[in-house]
Amino acid sequence: EDQVTQSPEALRLQEGESSSLNCSYTVSGLRGLFWYRQDPGKGPEFLFTLYSAGEEKEKERLKATLTKKESFLHITAPKPEDSATYLCAVRDSGGSNYKLTFGKGTLLTVNP
C-alpha cells in the first residue's frame, strides 16, 4: 500500500480558475509533510512544510493545509507560470528520521 497518494494525477485549469490538489498519507507518526514543485527536467523546488494537523502555510497564490490523514494544496487564481508537477512527501517517525517518501505528483496545467 502506498504511503503517499496524490490526486488527481493531472489537472487542467483555465487561468484564474481556483482548485485544490490532494495528498493522502499513512504514517506511524508524522515528522513533517512537504510540498514541492517540479518543472520538467529539474529538481524539486521546496514550497512548504507542515508539521501538525490544523497548520496552514501560504505563499503567493498557494496555500497548504494539513489534517491527520491528508493535506491540500489550494491554488487561487492560477497563472500559466503555475504549470508544473506538484509533489507531496512525508517523513514518518515510525521507522525513519531522515527519509522523505514521495507521492507520484499532480501534473497541473494552467491554460491562458
Added chain:
Amino acid sequence: EPEVTQTPSHQVTQMGQEVILRCVPISNHLYFYWYRQILGQKVEFLVSFYNNEISEKSEIFDDQFSVERPDGSNFTLKIRSTKLEDSAMYFCASSEASAGAPHFGQGTRLTVV
C-alpha cells in the same frame, strides 16, 4: 538565494563503468541526501549523511553505491559498476536540521548504455 549545485548535468556511461556524481550542498547545511527519479516514476530516497557518516539508507543503496564528503564543500555519490537500470535523474539535497525540508539540486541525468 543559496542553492545546491550538481555536476555534471548529464552523464552517459557504459554498463559496468564507475561513475561519480558531484554535489555542493548549501553551505550552512549539515544533513545531506541523495535521491533518484527514474523517468516517469516517483522520487526515491537513496541515502542520508550526517557528521561524516551514513545515517540512513534505502534498499536501493546496495554495495554498488557509496557516498563521501571528501572536503568541506563537496558531497559525492559513486556507483561502482553501473547497470542499465541505474539510468535515472539523481538529485542531491541538503537541509539545515534533521527535521527540516531538504533543498534539492537540479539533478544529474545518468544514462547507462
